[in-house]
Amino acid sequence: MIRMSDSLASLARSSRLASYISMIGIRYLTTRAASSLQEIIKASSYIGRDDEFANDIDWNNLGFGLTPTDYMYIMKCGRDDEFKQGQLNRYGNIELSPSAGVLNYGQGLFEGTKAYRGEDKRLFLFRPQQNAIRMQIGAQRMCMPSPSTEQFVDALKKTVLANRRWIPPPGKGSLYVRPLLIGSGPILGLAPASEYTFLVFASPVGNYFKDGTAPLNLYVEDEFHRSTRGGAGDVKSITNYAPVLKSLSRARNRGFSDVLYLDSVHKRYIEEVSSCNVFILKRNVLSTPATNGTILEGITRNSIIEIARDLAFQVEERPIPVEELLDADEVFCTGTAVGIAPVGSITYKGNRIEYKTSNQLVCLRLYSRLVGIQRGIIEDKMGWMIEID
Template identity: 40%
Template sequence: MEQLQMTRSTQLKTKPATDQLGFGRHFTDHMLLMDYSKGQGWHAPRIVPYGPLTLDPSAMVFHYGQEVFEGMKAYRTPQGEVVLFRPDMNLKRLNHSCERLSIPQVDEKALLDAIRQLIVLEKDWIPEGEGNSLYIRPFIIATEPGLGVRAAHDYLLLVILSPVGAYYSEGIHPVRIYVEDQYVRAVRGGTGEAKTSGNYASGIKAQEVAEGLGFSQVLWLDGVEHKYIEEVGSMNVFFKVNGEVITPALNGSILAGITRDSVIHMLKSWGVKVTERRISVEELYTAWQEGKLEEAFGTGTAAVISPIGFMKWEGHEMEINGGETGDYAKKLYDQLTGIQRGELDDPFSWRYVVR
């Protein structure tokens, strides 16, 4: 990749108070851009002041949805270091998404170094306080103008940064989950295993319905039989059944979560039996009836660990673990966030030091 060019902003923003952060509402002073042109490849990496883009109305991303993205976080450790959590996995998954959407692959090491330079420039935006971090959003869009249905020849890669607060204001709390049995998010062979905007757009309607019924998240079933559990909203999902932890196997329609992978590694290191397989909602309900469904939780970058205290499937209502956070969810949250923030040892070498 060419040498990174940098243009500093002459008008710096006022940083938000830590109690006013929210999620994805504020953005830093600079962003990273890089262009792709057929025959030239990825070129012109640059850090420039954050601001609006100018795109042709016929840019192919608007019409055919060629877009992929990732979500990462930067943390400040008690020792004053700035660290990322397994960024190599995020960029590997970005390229996997690119492959599915027919977007050119990126140089993962070069992109990580460019992101590192952007974070060094914006390090003062990393908010202090428990649960706060700097959210990192790399994404790629098709910019070639034209209405022909094919892969574009021109693309733009961007990385924007947003200081964010804790996902939960008072620690982790169990959420209420609605099992979706009408709408479909993804099927095997589709784009479910890619991180692309269309997957999230297709889930908005079901999320609105669930929220209207008083639920926090939607649990998706498979798109063919409407029988097997896949994901919870934007998170992977785990169930503790009779001492065994079960999570849906990656089947081509489920996103391979970085936190999911981390949780599997951690549980196995504790000697916990973890099984990746198909699990039907009927099997789960039977386990609950028999008193064997002991705990449930979701995993993802935003919340890290999200305990599930209540589920509704058709006319069946299931309160899990008395509606309280389970032991595994609490221990995983404490251990994982401790590793991410440099407060605990990192036995898996997951931290990437920015400076």
Template identity: 40%
Template sequence: MSLVISVEKTQNPKEKPDPSSLGFGQVFTDHMFVMDYTEGKGWHDPKIVPYGPMEFEPSTMIFHYGQAIFEGLKAYKTKEGKVLLFRPQKNMERINISNERLCIPEIDTDFALEALKALIKLEKDWIPEAEGTSLYIRPFIIATDPFLGVRPSLTYKFIIILSPVGAYYKEGINPVKIYVESDYVRAVRGGIGYAKTPGNYACSLKSQVEANKKGYTQVLWLDGVEKKYVEEVGTMNVFFNIDNEVITPSLEGSILAGVTRDSTIELLKSWGVKVTERKITIEELYDAHAKGTLIEAFGTGTAAVISPIGELSWNDNVIKINDGKIGSLSSKIYETLTGIQYGKVEDKFGWTVEV
């Protein structure tokens, strides 16, 4: 893609937030990347502009038919001042997997990564350096035709925004409490569960709200047909250490192929840990707990990296996992992945990319 990115710098730079008070997704940097798509012309007019409101007609298709996709990754600053990305090409590739499912034109992944790097270089001073902080990166594509009618849009915008963030969960690396959803469903095979698209998250909100009222941090979804097979938590893939075998639900079209999930599997295998990707029922988990073979459970995702699971509630049956404490394997994975991301641990896999 032989495109040149134009740059318009802000005339009103914002004050940087106090790193110690950072939450997640609440503060945004001075600039954003924007590129347009027009049928017959392709992707064009890439530019970096001041972050701010965008104007759309009320009839714009994204508002009515939900044709959109997004991604999430992070930039990390090392103690030497280098800026590292963690497997960004995997996120760019997944954009096109989501694009294909949502009938959105594919992007040039190499150009998208170069655009992302250009934006981060401009916003380098926004990357926080306090322990556990990073710069969250949100690329997304939305349908922009001003048209009321069910068809793929003929125009789109590809946008990247940046947000300095602290820990995703207020619990930090401490185990989270998970509510197992038995009534509502999120996705089925043949649907859009494997794509990173807003609709997957919109349909999860009702259950999430009800789980929060009961004191639970997140929802664990079961399959949408039999409601017995474990799939994923709303913001992360899940792993279960049963009798020293780490089991994670297999990718069968209804759950997201997480980058951190894939990294965790590679890491565990490199340590000689037995990892199995297969269907697993919620009953099997509860039976394993009753037998004392459910050693630990954890979730994986870009936002929190590793989230130990300390409690599950399924049909009012509550079980504590590893006495509600972080497991040794969860801790080792977390320390290793974050160590690689921040340049503290040798990257034997070639996962990090310097900006």
């Protein structure tokens, strides 16, 4: 066991550090070098300090870009093993074998959730159990072990607490939390990797789209497809995202915000935007494509469905022909990164369909309810918010 100096022992007796040591587990402290203990003491200084924010951050103009924070969480296990206790590390590069499963065969998953600073300075995570369950489902599809729900949520809490000075002030943004599960072990032939790494890092973020809350201009892609039946489109595999870059780049070069994809069989039914779900509203009926194996079951998507039903809207999950875009009252996108983004126009086969834009949109009403819950302004009757102690 590492022998603490008198000064470190004195620090350990303080209630703040003692609680933090208890949180991360004494096993971690007894297996790390003294220099790592100094890092833990530094991380503990952020616990409970609501008046301290990271320096040199313009909280009023946060975009959706990577801002390196202080700490990340890492946990490993073997192919036929279970994940055990992980640990906090300084944020930085990780070492991988050139033959790692994730590099050679794309054996990897990621999740995305957010931490919020409430008006009363309490810290919250939004529905992290659902992210854990979705990762477990994806891990089964990708032949990977996965953390338990308890391990997953605990890792997120520790990561957020260690980086709490990077959580924006209320109403200025959120701390985007990115859990990764990758095949880190070496492999040459096509097979599951021999080792797996679960990693969590975070970054303060604002609006996902560069134009902020301005309505999106979408282009309907009828040449390339995001996913196909029998593929992995309904899990958050890393392999789902690089294939959309060509269509997305082409659309943005032509002045569009993003791409709306059609199904690969009939090339008629709308499915997803590049990284978010889509809804259409006609009178009091809110419709979204059914998750039939090619569409990711978004957590924000499910939350909006529940909020809409609570507000007496009729909600349908069904195949939506692209022709229904012609007479929709509203179209909007949902996702962890985008929140809710109203659509101002959609271009399909050279024809541009425009939608009304105002501060009276139903999607903004739904978003206001969602954000109110996330920031602790509206009572969380759904039990979605997890307070971080």
